[in-house]
Structures are given as C-alpha cells and as structure tokens.
Amino acid sequence: LPSSSRCQGTNTNETQAIQWLAEYNELAMKAYFESTVASWSYQTDITDQNEQAMIDANVKVAAFAKEARTNASLFDMTNFSYDTKRQLSKLKTIGDAAIEDQDKLEELNNVLAGMESRYSKGKVCPEDGECLSLEPGLTRIMSKSRNYAELNWAWQGWREAVGPSAKEDYKRYVELKNIASVANGYANNGDYWKSWYEVDDFTDQLENLYQELSPLYDNLHAYVRRKLYDIYGSDYISLKGPIPAHILGNMWSQSWLNILDLVLPYKDASSIDVTPVLVREGYDARRMFNVSDEFFGSLGLKKMTPEFWAESMIEKPDDREVVCHASAWDFSNQIDFRIKQCTDITMDDFITIHHEMGHIEYYLQYKDLPVVYRGGANPGFHEAVGDTLALSVSTPKHLKAVGLLDEVQDDYEADINFLMSMALDKIAFLPFGYLMDKWRWAVFDGTITPENFNAEWWKLRTQYQGIVPPTPRTEANFDPAAKYHIPSDTPYIRYFVSHILQFQFHKAMCEAAGHTGDLLKCDVYNSQEAGKLLGDMLKMGESKEWPEALEKITGNRTMTAQPLLDYFQPLISWLEEQNSGEQLGWAEAWTPNEPPVWPSSAISAHQTSVWASVVLASLV
C-alpha cells in the first residue's frame, strides 16, 4: 500500500480497534518469541545452519509486522483515546521489516549476520602461540599490559582482523537501512533512530549536556595525560596533544578504569579494584550473579526467575563459537528472560552483570504490558537501570559490606581515590558515547561517504576524546567496525543518555532512601522506598512519553547534568588544583613516535628466511 493511504484508515470504531489490539498482542508474543529463540540459538552457537535459521525467522517476523501495520492503518484514530492512539502508532513504523523488496530484506539479514559473525569470530594470532579472541585474550592485554609495543600489537591486530573485511558489507548495510527508514517515513536511518526519543530538540539537548560536561572531561584528560607522560615519556606523550589511543586500558579508549593504578591520586589510600578479592575468594560467574541478584532483591525489586538461572549462558563455552558481547534477552512470552555473558572474574564484569540484570529487571517489571509498550521509556532509560544500582554497589562502604573490599578508609583521600575510579569509567566514557552515533548519523545522512569513513571517524575521535591512533590510519583501515555496536547494528546514543539519567535516578533514589550528605557516599542497599520509586517507573515501560517517566522518578521532566556534576564536585576541585600548571585540551597537532616492533625477541620466520637466503647467496 502506498504510504499515504496507509495513514488514513476509515474505521472509527475504537472498540473494534481495542479488540484487534488484544488479538494482535497474543499473536505478536508468539511471533517475537519464535524469532528471539532463533537469534538466541545463533548467538550461543554460531553455525551456518543456526545463522540461516535466524535469517529465515527474521524474514518471517517481518511479514508479520507488515501485516500488523496494514491492519493498524485501517483505523481512523483521530478521535481515539491517547492509549489506543499510542499503541496503533507504534505499529506503523516497523524497522527493517518495512523493506518492500523481499530480496533486499533477505540481503540485509544476510549482511547483518555476516557482520556479527565476522566480529564475534575475530582473532589475532601471535607467531608463536594461541590465537586470541577479543574476550578474554585481547581484553586482558589491553587492560593489564603496560608495554607500549605490546598494546599496539593487540590494538592494531584487532582492527586488522575485523576492520577492512567489513567495509563492503557496511556500505551495503547503510544503503539498505536507509531504504527501510524511508519506507518507515523517515529521511534516513539516523532520523529513524532519533525518533525513539520523541522530543524534537533531542540533538540540541545532547549538545548542551556535552558542553556542560566537557570542562570536567578536559581536566580528567589533562591529569591522566600527565601521569602517562611520567610513564611512557615524551616519545609517546605530548603534554599539549592528544593521548595515544591504545594505552588507556581499553580497546576503544572508552573506559580508563583499568589504568587506575597508574593514575591513583593517593597511593597509600584505599582503591576499589575488587578483582584481586574476587579471585582470592574463589568467586565464579554464578556467585557474582548471585551477589547482584541479592542487591536487586534487597530493594524489593523482582529477583531473577528459575527459568533465568536454568537457561542463561553466563560463561564462555569451550566447545563452540558464541557471540561473547554480553546481552540481556526478553523472549516476549512473559516467562523467558536470559543473560548471555562470557563472564571473566573481574570488577569490570561484576559491574556488567549489574548492567545486564538491570535490563532483565525492566523486562520483568513491564512484562504484563501490551507488547508494543515493552521497552524503555526511551532507550537511555533501559541502559540506566543497572548502572544506577551499580553506583551504590561500587561504593567502598557497600563493597566492604559484601566482603569484596578488605579495609575502607572514610577520609578525603579515600573519597578522591574513589571518585577518580568512577570518573575513569563514567567521565572518560562521555565523549565516546556521544561521537559513536554522531559518526553514524552523518554516514546515514550522507555527510560522511565511504571514501572518508575512517578519516571522519578519527577526526571525531580526536576532537571529542582527545586521542590519536598509535600510528597514522588510512582508508585501507575501517576502524569503526572494530567496535561491536557498528557491525551489530546497535544504536549507541542511548549510553550517553544513560550516563546523564543514571545520576538523576541515583539522586532521586538516595533521597527516597533517606540518604543525607555527599551523593558519592550513597548506597541504597535494602531500601524498599528507593526500590519502589524505581520499580513504579519501570512498570510504565514505554506507555507514556519519557518526560512522564522521568517525572515519576525524579519529579522533573528534563535531562540535567547537575546530579552528575554534584556527585563529582570534590574531584572537580581536586583536578582543577592538580592541573593548575597544565595546558588543558589537545590543540597541538601531534603524532606519537612509531611504536617498537612486537614481539621484539622472536624474530619473525620471514626475516629468518631472508637472512638465510642472503647468507647462502654470499657463500656461493
């Protein structure tokens, strides 16, 4: 049906619309259950057969979505109630399923599966040892190594393994996603993704929030740069320039928590890395999950279900390829909810467990709503649930209470150490959380063309994060594909929004819990009042526009960076004092020296053979 006639149905009988929506809801639960099972089977056992089964299921559910859109469009909803209107409207945009041409729809599903597989199977092979996957092998090197050359080997190796070969797929993906978005009535896929935030000044709000937070980022950046300069020296660090991307403890420089030991403000004061305690106490994945589940329960929130424990995949299997990138799943049948995570026994993964369980909590709280309302008030809300609770869990007081920290000092130096660890995660993330979709929105609207995918990527990475690649990159590289969300078609601005919202939620829950004093000290553990405040908002799902949900939990309707800035205020003052002699920002156009070859010791087989032939030639 041409789009125009789809919008003007003639049936004005709201009772019939409500009856149809009820029937649709039952059919939708079955249809989406089937396609979710197929995706789960593929992601937990990557085989050609499972990949094809998933593609077939996605094509099938697309036909279901098209039919629902047609039926929803038969109604003239002009005089219907808000709720009926909202439900019918949500059925009129159907994502990839809007592609009319069946071959193109199948092609998109093939391209998506191909990109996901390539990333998940990516490996880097040293000359003399086991090939390393991203998790856990390369991730461990990026977080633990302090060897400039070794870090470069892992950083370049990963990009080489999953970048260039993804470029053709990605170019086609962009075309097909835009075709789907136009069929949904949007100019391009970036506009479609932004439409989920329902306010028309969304990008202005983001820019204002970013401007408000960048002074804090600039101070953290200058302080960390100075510390890295003391370690890596002037060959690799300029005190006025960007920081080499590979020495910040993370494959994408998006979290700097893993170099806390290099930048800890007060060495002899306590710090919150619980990894050694997790290992020493013999924690396994299940026990880490239990600690998180117990925290949710202590707030009176829903605990994980028997099916969750029976069917989740919480450790990397050793007998098959899986998508290790952690994720939470809602099977749409009001019964099956799972986490898939290749859990490593680390602080990072302990926090990730809370993040994933936050998604499950949201699923459980809204599971009795109509399917069309089973989502976050906006995608940022869904990302903020687990992180909000993790703000309480991460406090030294709480970690000590659950036996994950031996001793806790309660003084200024310990506070600054704690805030530094939180800033290395939360503040370091902000520019990355912002630029990921800035790059993609520009790709989808055509501002960035395939000829300059990589140059524009690094322009944003340097402009916002103040980082530079360890060696100059060219268009033969395709570095965006080295970050999961790009090949896996997962939008990202939700995480930037979450980093603002989670401090607003935390502040509101702390007040409900009766906390007084510094926000950084707040732990809502065991507060039924805090749990009720959050739970009542989660139950709304996406039945109302997100300012309503935000007002429900915080009392006001706008995103604000103030709670985040209040939380970090002691560190802001401390950094400003530390940086009094520093030049903030990275205005200087500078590139680091070429990294040394790695491994330096093992001479490559190639070189050996070259030398051998030269020696032989000289003997003749």
Ligand SMILES: CC(=O)N[C@@H](CC(=O)O)C(=O)NC[C@H](CC1(C(=O)N[C@@H](Cc2ccc(O)cc2)C(=O)O)CCCC1)C(=O)O
């Ligand atoms: C079926 C499905 O796909 N379900 C969705 C959930 C849903 O939509 O219902 C889902 O599980 N998505 C996976 C994704 C995984 C993670 C992630 O990708 N994180 C970002 C950014 C970030 C950074 C700091 C931070 O504190 C929190 C997040 C990154 O690692 O860059 C990796 C570990 C943490 C979260 C996720 O859970 O969001």
Ligand SMILES: [Zn+2]
């Ligand atoms: Zn998430």
